[in-house]
Amino acid sequence: MITPQRFFEIVPNGLNMNIRTELYSINEFTFAVAVILSAQATDKKVNEVTPALFRIAPTPRKMLELGIDGLKKHIRVISFFNNKAKNIIALSERLAEFDNMENAQWVFPKKYHDRVELMKLPGIGQKTANVIMNVLWAAPNIGVDTHVFRLSHRYGWVDDSANTPERVESELLKKIPKKYHAITNHVMVLFGRYTCTALRPKCDGCPISKYCNFKQKY
Numbered sequence: 001m002i003t004p005q006r007f008f009e010i011v012p013n014g015l016n017m018n019i020r021t022e023l024y025s026i027n028e029f030t031f032a033v034a035v036i037l038s039a040q041a042t043d044k045k046v047n048e049v050t051p052a053l054f055r056i057a058p059t060p061r062k063m064l065e066l067g068i069d070g071l072k073k074h075i076r077v078i079s080f081f082n083n084k085a086k087n088i089i090a091l092s093e094r095l096a097e098f099d100n101m102e103n104a105q106w107v108f109p110k111k112y113h114d115r116v117e118l119m120k121l122p123g124i125g126q127k128t129a130n131v132i133m134n135v136l137w138a139a140p141n142i143g144v145d146t147h148v149f150r151l152s153h154r155y156g157w158v159d160d161s162a163n164t165p166e167r168v169e170s171e172l173l174k175k176i177p178k179k180y181h182a183i184t185n186h187v188m189v190l191f192g193r194y195t196c197t198a199l200r201p202k203c204d205g206c207p208i209s210k211y212c213n214f215k216q217k218y
Contacts, residue, residue: 001155001156002208004157008187010208011191011207012183021186026054026058029060030050030054030058034046034050037049039080039128041079046078049074049075053071053075058104060092060093061092064093108136118132118133127165128143129141130143134182144165144168145185148189149165152171152188154196157172201214
């Protein structure tokens with residue numbers, strides 16, 4: 001089976017990856033909103049609604065001016081939009097006091113560069129915090145979404161006891177070389193989304209196919 005070391009040595013270069021998030025945003029606040037919206041939804045679907053939303057509400061105060069009903073009108077095609085709207089408005093209320101920057105320059109105060117503090121904000125759990133910190137500040141956290149969770153089990157990097165994102169992250173932090181932690185989520189998401197897909201993995205064009213013994217290879 002492919003080892004984490006070999007995976008990260010080969011995959012990014014083998015597929016000439018542009019290692020970055022595919023979520024649309026214009027500042028740190030809007031990126032956090034986009035990550036909240038992306039839970040149990042595709043980046044593609046989120047990106048369909050966020051450009052128009054962020055033109056109107058690019059900062060916490062602007063989001064509060066839009067209001068929960070106005071926000072829902074923008075995001076109603078996103079799964080669980082009612083609950084996500086409540087969280088985004090609550091997040092905006094907590095961050096509005098720091099809203100003294102130009103729209104495109106809004107950044108989180110330094111206190112929130114800490115995961116414990118970031119997770120105290122509405123709508124931000126461990127996975128969301130990891131993704132925010134990883135993308136915005138290159139923190140060596142590993143956000144475990146459906147792709148990371150699936151591939152970690154597919155390659156045998158974790159066993160069946162790692163049945164939560166938190167347990168998977170704990171194991172990956174031990175097994176993936178530290179120098180790759182900052183790109184782990186990006187690489188695994190892109191690889192799982194476009195190459196090593198859930199139902200019909202594209203093994204013919206996969207740069208690690210010869211090292212992989214996944215039993216359902218095509």
